[in-house]
Amino acid sequence: MRAWSFVWFVLAAGTCVAPSAVADSKPGDRIALLIGNAQYPDSDTPLTTPVQDVRAVGAALQRRGYAVDLAENVGKRAMQDALSNFFGKIKSGSDVLIYFSGYGIQSNDKNYMVPIDGQIWSEADLRRDGVTVDSVMTEIDRRGADAKVVILDAANRNPFERRFRGYSTGLVAVNDPPANTLMMYSTAPKTMLRQGSGTRSVFADELVGSIGGDGISRAAFDKVRAGVSAATQGAQVPWIVSTLKESSGGWTDPRPVPSKPPRNPVEAGRLPDPPKPVEPTRQETAKQEAAKQEVTKQEILKQEAAKPETVRQDSAKLEPPKPTTGPAADPAGDFAAAKRANTRQAYQDFVARHPTGAWSERARAEIDRIDAAVKPAAVDIQVLTYSREDLRMKAELDRAIERNPGDAGALYRRGQLHAIHREFQLALADFDEVIRLNPQDVEALNNRCWVRAMVEELDRALRDCNEALKLRPNFADALDSRGLVNLKIGMAGMAVRDYDAALRGNGKQASSLYGRGLARLRSGDTQEGNSDISDALAMDPGIAKEFARYGIR
Known part of the structure; x- marks a missing residue:
């Protein structure tokens, strides 16, 4: 069985450098195009990582035997030229990798890469100035690439989408990619990434490390997913969709890494500039910092030993006590x-x-x-006046429950009616009875969680939401309710995590977006917090007053 060929396509974020020409590829060759777009004139906060991301990944690929072209901060014409030049090198049996880092927008279930000179004020402009991922994949497939891998890292909140939408929607999952294709998103579809402040993204760091350790393989992608999720504490979880022929998931690159390093890429005409030294990975940086701290501690000990005894005693009084057990602490x-x-x-x-x-x-x-x-401020517990229709419905529910006290459906609907009108104790009594009749009623558990949050029974509310999510994982309404509870408790980080998960299940839920905005503000993330709140108010102008009634401002 012959070796698989691979196509990588990574969308991430990246001054225009047109890719240089190389000789036509041969069957089995490894070629890569890396595009990083960062300097978008319309962006108030330019992306900081794309150029360094593509350079670092490019260096890792060179060590794996790839001929690499770089294109940095390219407009539409330069991006099209780079792609056309690259398409011309693809032959049947070639290994192909494309990495793009920059802004992306989805429209009508299509993902668009945005060049730095895009003039986008409407979805029609997006179709004119953007480059669709579908068209790139189709052309790669038409040229004879065998196994394709598409990785999208283009979900940063962008300045264009707000011109024609009330809120950002993230990228869309492609559920039917071409045969023998693996697609990887740097975060879950229809979710947005918060812009980092470093010189490299967590995603690129994990990608460089995995390529270095596992080469171009499914195992490498799985490690990237796990590494990013762990590094961000679940706030960013890459997403994989695959139609690769090997359904067992054991897809690997069978060819060994060449023992002889590739020619100098500048001499080969593959990169426009000499490669810069590869920045250390986060793990390597941590080891270096630990070594520096150890040297510093040793110097301090030497200085302390040189002091007179009385000075050392006085210094010791100023030092906070160290733990008496476990490893040395700082x-x-x-x-x-x-x-x-x-x-x-x-x-x-x-x-x-x-x-x-x-x-x-x-x-x-x-x-x-x-x-x-x-x-939290006091919850508004003023009972709302019943409308004539609500009174009629309540009377019907009362009669139904009188006839059959075990009518769980009627009890549940009456509990909701009580909750809507802020009769929280009556609502609790009805939901208690529903759950007594059926302890696994997920909807009732979620509603009781919310009502308990309103009467400040926060520990019990948390237990109800946890139980509902145990029975139905990823239940968006319960995640939204638990986010509210965590917000009231003061656990802003946990609230952000719950609201993130809720929005993955229902991206149009204004309460989750507004709650996440408040939680981000309380975590010190002012820019993203205000952005979420602005998006939520565009969806529901009354959402701020609703949260104020919950006791949260």
Whole structure:
């Protein structure tokens, strides 16, 4: 059985450098085109990672024997030229990789790459100035590439979409890619990424590491997915869709890495500039930082040993006490990390690691500060007046329950009616009875969770939502309710995570978008928080008043 050929297509974010020409490829050749678009004139906050991302991935691919072309910050004409030049090199049996990093928009179930000079004010402009992923995939398939891998990393919130939509929608999943194709999204379809501030994205870091360790293989993609999810604590989870022939998932690159390194890419005419030194991965950086800290500690010990005894004793009084068990700890460094995160959970984790001492007291003071800032206002419990139609419905439900006290459907609908009119204790009584009749009624558990949040029974509310999600994982309404509970408790990070998951299930839910915006603001993410709130208000102008009635402002 002959070796598989591969097509990679990574959409990420990236000054115009046209790709240089190389000799025509031969069957079995490995060729790659990497496009990074960052300098969009219409963007108030330019993307920071695309150029470094494509350079780092390009260097990793060169070590795997790929001939690499780079195109950085390209407009529409330059992007089309780069693609046309690249298509011309594809022959049957070639290994093909395309990496694009920049803004992407979906319209009518098609994903568009946006060049830096795109003039997009409507969806019609998008079709004129954008480049569809479908057209690129179709041409690659037509040229004879055998196995195709498409990885999309273009879900950063962009300045164009708001001109013709009230809120951003993310990319769309392609459910029927060409035969023998693997598609990878850097995050779940129809979700947006928060723009990073570093020089490389987490996604690119994981990609470089996986290529270096596992080569071009399904195992590498799975590791990227797991690594990104772990690094972002579940806030960003890459998505994979595959029609590869090997359904067992054991798809690997059978050819060994060439023992002789490829020619210098500048001499070969493959890259426009000499490759810059590859930045270390996050794991390598962590090891380097640990080594630096160890050297610093040794220097401090030497300086302390050189001091007179009385000075050393006085210095010791100023130092916060160290834990007496477990590995050597650095409370000052840990506190600085918690301060950068500036979340209740970060300070709680610090106290768990350093339960005593001056640093612990400072962390507890920060927890008290956050609790005071997010303490919910009183919930509006003023009962709403029943309309004539609501009164008629309530009377019918009352009669039905009198005839049959075990009518779970009537009890559930009456509980909802009570909850809508803020008769929370009556609503609780009805939902209690529904759940007594059927402990696995997911809808009733979710509704009781919400009502308990309204009467500040937050621990019990959390248990109800957890039980509902245990019975029906990814239940968007229950995730939305649990996000509200976590917001009221003061667990902003957990609230963001719940609202993220809820929006993956129902991207048009204004309450989840507004709640996530508030949670992001409380986590210190002002830009993305205000963006979420703006999107939510565009969907439902009354959502802020609704949250105010919940006691959350």
